Structures are given as C-alpha cells and as structure tokens.
Amino acid sequence: MSFESYLQAATAEGPNRTLPGVVVVAANKSGITYKHAFGTQSIDPNSPLVNKPFAADTALWIASCTKLLTAISILQCVEKGLLDLDADLSDILPEFKTLKILTGFEGETPVYKKLERKITLRALLSHSSGFGYAGFDPKLEKEVLSRGVKVEMTGDLMEHISLPLLFEPCTSWSYGVGIDWAGLALERVTKQPLSAYMDANIINPLGMTRTSFKLLSRPDILAARSDMTLRLPDGSLTPSPTHVFPDDSKDDYGGAGLYSCAEDYIKVLIDLLQDDSKLLSAASKEELFKQQLSAESKTALNFLLYGDYEENKSGEIGEKFLGGLPAGTEVGYSVGGLLVEAVNGAGPNRRSKGALSWSGLPNLHWMIDREKGVALFYANQLIPPGDLKASEAFATFEEAIYQGKL
Template sequence: MDFKPLAQFIDRMTAWRIPWAEVLVIHRNRPVFRYRSGYLDLEAGTPIEEGKMINLYSMTKVMTCVAALRLVEQGLILLNDPLGEYLPEYAEMNVQKRLPGGEVALERAQRPITVRDLFAMTAGFSYDTASPSLQEAVQRTNGQVPTRAFAEALAKEPLLFEPGTRWNYSLCHDVLGALVEAVDGRRFGAYIRDEITGPLGMRDTVFDLSEEQRSRLAPQYEYNDALGQAVRKDGNGYRLGTAFESGGAGLLSTVSDYSLFLNALTNRGTSPDGVRILAPATVDLMRTDVLTGRMREDFSWEQLKGYGYGLGVRTHISKAESGALSPLGEFGWAGAAGCLAVVDPNEQVTVMYAQHLLNSQEPYVHPRLKNLVYACL
C-alpha cells in the first residue's frame, strides 16, 4: 500500500478552495491511512487537528435508514406497509397535477405512500424547508418543531408526484425519523443513542452538542467566487427548530466516531467488537438498487453515474458507466459540507472523508477520492 498519491490529492484540494480536509481509510478493520491538511480556522491560521466536530448533513441519512431497518428486522414495520398506518396524517395525500393549459391543480393521490418510499426517496416530497406548512409549524411551536410536529406539518403540503413513480431527493428521511419515533415511542435521538451509537461506543455523534463538544465544533465555510476565497458561514439551515432531530441532515460527529458506524456496515452489520446493529441480509438489502423506469432518469447526478439507489444509499451497479475503481456493491452517501462515506463489504474497505465547506465541490472531489483510495490499496 502506498497512500502518497492520496495525501498529495488532499494537499491539492486544501491549496485550491477547501479550507481543510481529512481522510481515514480502514481495511479489514485496521486503519491503514489517516491524513489531514489545511486550516481549521482560516482567519486565525489554525491547523486542522484530531477530534473536531462537523455537521454531517445528509450523511445522517445512512444512520436514519439503519435505525428504521432495525424496526423491519424486529417485525414492527414492513417496507410495503402504507405509511398512514403509523403516521395517520399521511393516510390521504394530495398531488400536484399540471393541466393541459399549464395551470396546476390538486388531486387526491391514487397510491399510498409506503414505508419503502421513505427509504427510497420516492414518496413525492420536495426539499423545501421554507414551505408554508413547515414555517407555520416553526411559529406554532415557538421555534422548537419536535420531529413528530415536523412530519405532521409536511403532510399538509401537496406531493410533487404519485408515490412510488419517480425519485426525488427530499425530506423523506426526516419523515423516516418521525416514523421511528411513532413506532418505538422514544425520541429519535434517544433511539439512535440507545440502539446504535451507545452500543458502538460512539460518544461524539449527536443531534445536540454538549458544551465540551461545542468547544470542538469546526468553523464552517462557503466558497465565495467573487472574493476568490472561503468565507465563514456557520449553522445548519436544515435544522428547523431546537427540538427537531432531523433524520435527513441533523447529526454532528467526528471522523473517528462516525467511522465506527460505517465500519460496522462494512462488516455487514457487526462491529469488530461483536456489536451487531443489523443482520448481514439487511445490509445486503440496504445496498440493493431499487430504482426502476423513470426513477433512474431522475437519479442523474454526474458524480453518481454507474450508481443506483438503495435504501438511503448510493450503490455501485455499473463499473462501465461509473469509471470507478471500487467494486460493485460499494455503497454510502455524502453530506452538504463535503463529507463522504465509502462502505465496501466485498473488499472490506471503509472510508470516512471530512471537510466543512458548503458548495463542497463534491462532483470533482468525491469520485477522484474514491479512485485514489482503491489505487493506493
């Protein structure tokens, strides 16, 4: 193994426009490469160091889907169940229909939203956190927006399409978190702590920071093209309220901590210490492509050519289309500030990559990073 090219790539990214970057590569449960470069605080010139807390944003989705899949394993829910059986506000939904003249009308949905639709991003939701019903919930709850209140509010918004007919990146996994609450009875964050992070020994993966963790929160930046530099932009715009435990984008963590969770998935659901969070068959189901027909046309991001979509994760289905060096079945996801998860049960490879830059340059960085990891191995 020679990881010098990967280190050089990280250095090149931090010399370009990304303030700092860090990567951890685990092979067969052994860390084989860890490297960080750049400045935690550009203004102060502080180098990035171990243990910094970052917003995971959409990499939260992987853990949310694992949390809900545990309920599938326990027979508490089925993927084909109508969502309205657990969240009654979703029993009858309206769908936007565009009429021949161009105007938009609302019609009653012909299909129910299923639990599978939440996992697969096929429910018909948008990612509009500024929608009237959600903003009304912010006002009504005095800025708290508990997770169940969020789901109740979103149900008032019309769907963009008939459930199960198209794919659209959306608030599905935030509703999935509310589903976990409704079925299990605990708050979503408590369920995550009791069932996943606690057993795995993860102390730094949370929805709400302690004072000590807050002291380790990395500054967040956004690259300003007009100024030609990254500028400070802290906060999580997806967190609608102080009590909202967003299953789609709410977790914070560190490279070391989240890699424990990812590596358990690489081991098909069980940590090296023997803590099982999912059965091997469930992990294989999670990384099975569920896209059909029009859905595949919707899943068209350039950096995910050759990938399908499973239960909350990208999944590698065509090396010819992707041009990627990772094997088929490699899966994972990414986050809005640029973090990336690579989970590869076949070759026993786990990668946790972190940065904290909105407008993250994901289409450029992530495919190259993955190829470099496999070339260096």
C-alpha cells in the same frame, strides 16, 4: 503530485486556497487503514479556530450523512417487528391520509390532485415516495412560501416536512424529506425520540463518543465544532455567516440532524463491512445494499444526475453530488444510499458494482465497497452543497486508495 501534497496545497492559507479544512479516513474490515486531516478549522482571521488544525475528531454537522444511521435504525425496527418496509404508513403517520400531489400553479395559487397510491418505508428511504426538499425544488419552494412557511430548517421538524408530493409514489425520483418522515414513524412505534433510540442502538454500541443530535446538551461537541466556510460565486472562500442547521433544534431530523466526527462515522461503515455486523442481521444488511427503485424511478434518478436539461447542461450534477463519479455511471438507490449498478463499477481505480454511498450538505462523502472491502469518509464544512473542488478531492482520495498509494 502525491495526494497529501495536493490537499496540503489546496488547504494552505493564502489567496490560492481552494478548500477549507478536510479530513479523510479509509478502512477495511480490520479497522482504519489511513487517516489524515488538512488545513484549519476556520478561515476567519477573527476566529479562535483559525490556527486550530482540522482533525479526525473535529466535530462536524454531517447533514444527510445522518440518513444512513436512520436507515439502519428503521431496518432494526423491521427486524423487531415494529415496522414493515412495505406497509401503508397512514396508520402510523395519519398525516399521510390528507396528502396531495402538487401539480402546478394557477397564477400564485397552488393546484393539487388526489394521491392514489400508498406510501411505504421502502419508498421513503429510497426517495421514490414523491417527497422533495423545498430548498432544492422551485415548485415546492413557491408552495411553501405561499403558506407563509420558512424554507430553511428552523428546528421544527413538522414545519419542515409538511409538504405536498411531487408525484405518485414509485413513479419517479426526488431527493427529499422522506427519511425525516421515516424517523418520525420510528419515534411513534418505539415511543421515544429518534436521538434516544439511536444512542441505545447505534451510537453507544459502536463507541461513538462525539455523535449526537443534541448539540447544546453536549458542550464537548460544541467546543470541538469547526466553523463553516462559504464558497462565493467567483470561487473564492469566505467565512460563512451561519452554521446552516440551528444549534437549538427542538426535534431530531432523521434526514439531516446529527453532529459527528470522522473517527466516529467510520465506525458505522466498518461495521457494515463485517460478515457479522453489530448493527444489522445478514438479511437486513442485504436489504441495505439492494437496489430498491422501480424502473421508472431508476430512469428518473439517472436522468436527474446525468441528463441534458436546463439546470444540467454541463452534466455536472452527478459529479458534484456523488463524489466525482464519472458521468454516465449507471446507478440505483437502496434504502440507505446510492448504489453503483454499472458492471465495471465506476471505472479503473474506483468503487465496484454494488458499492453504497451518499453525501452531506456541507460537502461530506461516504462510501462502502463490500466487494473490495473498502470504506471511505471525506468531510469539509463548506457550503453550498455540490462543490466541484470537494468532489474532485474525494475522487482523488478514492483513486489513491484503490491504487494502493495510501
């Protein structure tokens, strides 16, 4: 079965449908080489979008795909001398002076210990700072609820990111709110909202006409937005009762807040393939594609993805969240995303060593392979994150591109 037949079948209306609308885009240095969308913008028979085709300009909540643009923004500020990747951030972010490490609980009461090490932008961007996500870590969730704070994103950034650490910086790895803190540091040194900075330095220079943090001030994006779909525990699909991220967020979440579309996002990836990037100097681009973790943190990352522990008995965490990367593929992390470290890359017909990638909560995936000159973007609006069917679809797309079938 061809790739297109496979996704047409997966997104076809009916009881055998396994995916909501999907869009895929591939590119090289010269521009887009393949673009196709499948399915519709809603599976809800009562939605006006139920018969509207999914498209490359369909507006999407890109969630953690925001992180790449925030990392680029930080590196630009380093170039300008406004920020330093290795400086102690407690002067810019005085909230860090009172940070503590959560060690556990005595009954229902959280127990903390003093933080000994400094927190840097390099640690925040590579998820080795000690910050986690309350929604992903049961210990943090319990701590947050003990303070009467909501776990879900409400649009109040400080409420969302005011968390204790899980470990001393650079001693382990935990996916978390570090990049939201990095975005806040940028706001303080540039004296402007992250959205304004990003508009001036990434979005407008690249001609990204459907990308913004400010959904309600952009009726064109709101009108073009896809519905969200929920996969139930039995594997079936149903309309989601929520879009997950609040439409009226008052703050700019550097880790999760952007809306965009496939045609816009691929422009960032194409720019990073160029020898002469509009966004970053050659030195900054090398920093973006460099493994940044300590040996301890890298070991922790690979164990989280591929290790044998209670929540990962099937070994699927890496496969689900990394776009179907084969289990055991050695990886590291840069200031902008996950790096393939294995000598042979991800195997036959997959990305090379040094390829950079990450994902977004509603099952989006992006990847840049500078060695092969390939950039890929895949998007659903499907929850919960880490959907195996979506990861399989992205892996099938990647293989088809590398095999020259598309």
